[in-house]
Amino acid sequence: MSQLKTIQDEPLPRWLPRLAANKGPRFLQIADALQAAVADGSLAPGDRLPPQRQLAAQLDVDLTTITRGYDEARRRNLLEGRGARGTYVAAPKAELTAILDLSMNTPPPPHGVDFDDMLKQGLSQVLMRADSELLMTYHPGGGSDSDRKAGARWLAPMFGPLDAGQIVVCPGAQAAIAALILALTEPGDVILAEPSTYPGLLAAATRFGRHIIAVEADRHGMLPGMLEQACRRHKPGLVYLNPTLQNPTAITMPERRRKELAGVAQRCKVRIVEDDPYWLLADAPPPPIATFAPEQVIYISTLSKCLTPGLRVAFVLLREPIERERFLAALRSFALMLAPLTAALATQWILDGSAGRLMEGIRSEARLRHRMARDILAGRYSGAGDGLHVWLELPAYWNSAQLARAAASDGVAVTPAEAFATGSVSINAIRISLGSIKDRGRLQAGLQRLSHLLARRPESFGAVVV
Template sequence: MQDEIVPIWLPRLAARAGPRFLQIADALQAAVAQGSLKPGDRLPPQRQLAAQLDIDLTTVTRAYDEARRRHLLEGRGARGTYVAAPKVELTAVLDLSMNTPPPPDGVDFDDLLKQGLSQVLMSADSGLLMTYHLGGGSDCDRQAGAKWLAPMFGPLDSQQVLVCPGAQAAIAALILALTEPGDVILAEPTSYPGLRAAATQFGRRVIAVEADRNGMLPQMLEQACREHQPGLVYLNPTLQNPTAITMAQRRRKELAGIAQRCNTRIVEDDPYWLLAEAPPPPIATFAPERVYYISTLSKCLTPGLRVAFVLIRDPQERERFLVALRSFALMVAPLTAALATQWIFDGSADALMAGVRKEARLRHRMARDLLAGRYSGAGDGLHVWLELPGYWNCAQLARAADAAGIAVTPAEAFATGSGSVNAIRISLGSIKDRARLRAGLQRLSHLLAQRPESLDAAVV
């Protein structure tokens, strides 16, 4: 006897309620949650559902694919498509450790990706997309970079903008191009771990310069410059990773002035500027000849693009940078660069970034509510810096959180000197589902309220 098809359900499709395939998938998910569709029920064939809804078959196919991605459906070959049994997750780790942009609500990323790639393939020579590019990006890619940087700097000469495969590659290439083995790089006591990793690999020394709640202290930077004669100073002045501090304009001007007086150079790593609420101008606007500015798409759009733009004013230093970059990364994948360029020029990048910004701020409000009394974020960006109560130390809490199925990053991971503050970084974008993020923050809040001794007593 053949399986009977369940009576067809007909979701209401609204013209302004988002893509129709998502409306169908959402209706299917609701039907499963309400029990009107049960595990093992056989769904109608796609053509039949398309005819009933008077929509095209492709839309229903995409809806079924999306429902499979959500583990709602399973295919059984020629027998058809069935409602899947609930998936039991035995290792449901809630990852609050990775700084990635949150998925924006109402933005169909799959459609955005398909449309962007389709436009690229229609307008570009496929041969050029599959060969070497040695010049720091095509003219078109550099123009896209200048457009991306325009909110920070206004109109730019696109020849001063170089395209490279991510901010980490840019930092490494600047270290190679502008310093020698054994040189000192100055940074804040709590700073981006990728700097230390690159410096260590290349035989450079990172020395911490004292900072306050507004960033690196000018008088301490000047003293360190005179004492160590650094090859570079590394700063991340907007929504700093990990402290989430945004340096005030006055402090930026003071640090730029010191770089000029002490004849030193600053790497301004600024991945979050476009996510911040009314940030001050970059340090590079106050000392353009002394500052190398990096802006990546990974934190504003998606890490998968692996595209960053580097603003270098001097032509000889641009060439030195490219020589260094080619020694380990050669180039951005041309197809990826072309997609980033397409999105920047057709407005997709702005739309996606607006969605990321809106979602990030919503998640900050959630964190503020759930971590009452402990939240110290800036209200935007991708992360929260949480200083811990005295009865916890950061490494101990990270281990306890891991045992509770939550991944966080302890302050020691960001330390450039011998000491570190007692805090953890909580990333708000790495959990796609908002409800799961809420669950993770609630679990973490509960853990913070307990003392380690009470957890030790619960051993079984």
């Protein structure tokens, strides 16, 4: 008896009835039978299916029919292939509703810019021009000469021509802030900041035993008179400012206020850390504070908010040589160096113009998203029309923590005012980040859910005890 006759005589699997000519395409009958067997438990996850050739012989159909049937079952997430071991019933996939994340300030994906191609081209250029061994070994902190020259070009829109030797290249703005705190202050020192400020500053200061004290601000930012009073009273080690599209309030400090604060720093001989990640995204921003008091102000610009967080590259303009050495020593204590490959990619993109093209795409996309937010949030929108976020003041019947919880239960993540507070919470608001959701349709859905929440009074939220 032939091998084929033996296979044909074997009983069909229990889950598979005889195929019928009047019940549609045979490959769909096979897929439907598989789906029904999985649904009623006749087939369980991990069960091995007959080899395709064997089943084709048993059903007296061509191999293509079986292959199409198995492929259709895979499309329905019923089967999984395990190479030479065969085809098996797949475990059911959990259907999880992805949260609409409006809590992370990241650049939106720019329309019309092929980021994947840009990444491949940039890395290709880096690998052609650099010794691969140099990209995989230790480097001195602060960046290479090429990295610092790229930093000078990146900062040129803010300052014009710069001495690249005054620039330190760091693995991100957060690392730069932490190193400045370590280098220029002592445990127990005071750092002055606005009432709502960047959470990364709060985290670093707390970890290093420094005290953040809030200085009163108005709709233009920190008040110069209040800063001068606080400097004379507290003798701060540093003043921290984020003057352009401030995180979280989205305020851009006008030029006059910047000059006044620079004057206070000069009179009180206090150093300002000007953390300015959004300057290049803003529409005609004023000159940085560092242009008015260059010896008193340390300037930070990161690529994370203008290009992509994955580069982890920031440029610090620190003009005083002794402070630059102290800063580098502090930085090396916890971040020995930049990752050479990503630093080289950032430098390549800046020098060949790719960074500028990417940033323009991000600026355009951010403006479109602000228009969307303005339309959906209607009278509650108070953004500047640019940057990555909106600071939304809430109606009196909501508080920020309560709204954040309600939004989370509705599948939307936002950041409440408490996350930014340097002392007691002084404003009832949430920050809405517009770049972290890739798809515009999903962003629109998240904003609409928020709008519906804001339009109604809160329900009570019972405590859960576990």
